Amino acid sequence: MTHEQLLKNLEVPTERIDVVLDTDTFNETDDQFALSYLLRSNDKLTVKGICAAPFHNELSVGPEDGMEKSYQEIFRLLHLANREDLNPWVYQGSPVYLPDESTPVLSPAAQFMADLAMQYSPEKPLYIAAIGAITNVASALLLRPEMRENIVIVWLGGHAHHMPRTDEFNMVQDIAAARVVMASGAPVVQLPCLGVVECFSASRWEMEHWLKGKNALSDYLLKTFVDAGESYASGTPWSRVIWDVTAIGWLLNENNRFMASDVRPALMPEYDSVYDAAHPGLPIRYVYQIHRDALFTDLFEKLAQ
Numbered sequence: 001m002t003h004e005q006l007l008k009n010l011e012v013p014t015e016r017i018d019v020v021l022d023t024d025t026f027n028e029t030d031d032q033f034a035l036s037y038l039l040r041s042n043d044k045l046t047v048k049g050i051c052a053a054p055f056h057n058e059l060s061v062g063p064e065d066g067m068e069k070s071y072q073e074i075f076r077l078l079h080l081a082n083r084e085d086l087n088p089w090v091y092q093g094s095p096v097y098l099p100d101e102s103t104p105v106l107s108p109a110a111q112f113m114a115d116l117a118m119q120y121s122p123e124k125p126l127y128i129a130a131i132g133a134i135t136n137v138a139s140a141l142l143l144r145p146e147m148r149e150n151i152v153i154v155w156l157g158g159h160a161h162h163m164p165r166t167d168e169f170n171m172v173q174d175i176a177a178a179r180v181v182m183a184s185g186a187p188v189v190q191l192p193c194l195g196v197v198e199c200f201s202a203s204r205w206e207m208e209h210w211l212k213g214k215n216a217l218s219d220y221l222l223k224t225f226v227d228a229g230e231s232y233a234s235g236t237p238w239s240r241v242i243w244d245v246t247a248i249g250w251l252l253n254e255n256n257r258f259m260a261s262d263v264r265p266a267l268m269p270e271y272d273s274v275y276d277a278a279h280p281g282l283p284i285r286y287v288y289q290i291h292r293d294a295l296f297t298d299l300f301e302k303l304a305q
Contacts (some may be wrong), residue, residue, distance in 0.1 A: 024132030160195025
């Protein structure tokens with residue numbers, strides 16, 4: 001890919017595009033919102049596949065269990081959204097994280113992305129929105145490195161470049177995978193969590209006002225949101241980030257209506273949870289500001305359909 005084509009592919013798409021979502025859907029409530037937003041944006045985004053990503057926290061006993069729970073959660077959301085036509089295009093992802101930066105983990109999701117990407121071109125790329133540990137995407141790139149020419153990776157991962165550490169959940173689970181992606185040569189859009197996307201939060205009362213009673217999907221999303229917040233902050237005035245939504249928001253960001261970004265060198269995450277600022281990499285699109293109210297307006301309008 002030429003440098004000019006790379007920069008072009010880092011621009012916000014203005015035409016209808018094909019999208020694969022890679023998601024740890026059961027990890028927390030924001031993945032459910034992101035998937036639902038994607039499904040309700042089918043006037044511009046064509047879903048070509050949904051891949052379950054591994055995760056390990058208090059909701060899973062290990063990465064494979066997290067991936068399997070996410071896989072089942074995808075089907076639950078497709079049912080609630082009346083999009084069961086997409087069931088055949090849901091793929092199980094990696095049961096483990098990358099063992100190193102040169103060994104892919106074979107999975108249906110990684111093979112699917114590697115094969116599908118070869119049907120595209122630099123002039124008409126496939127967009128991969130990744131909102132979990134980026135193991136599946138990295139494995140696909142290791143399986144078929146030439147796919148980098150035909151994709152644009154939009155990843156919610158890491159913290160802002162000015163933050164002292166990079167140990168954000170999606171990144172720190174599989175730093176090897178993050179390094180593979182950043183060094184792959186594929187166009188990458190990074191949405192950092194702390195320092196940027198953390199402003200995309202809402203309260204229980206705001207969510208109830210806009211979503212309660214609208215439809216089965218919105219009621220389910222509201223319940224997951226409230227249950228998550230009440231689980232750790234009951235009796236206090238809490239709000240909760242649903243930052244994964246912003247990865248889908250970037251795909252819809254014509255005229256910078258939802259967020260602001262620039263093109264800058266990639267910073268490679270190191271294994272000690274800092275960025276290597278001394279050795280900047282290839283250009284990436286870096287989101288540095290979220291227009292919170294504008295994005296929530298679009299999200300609520302679509303979820304309330």
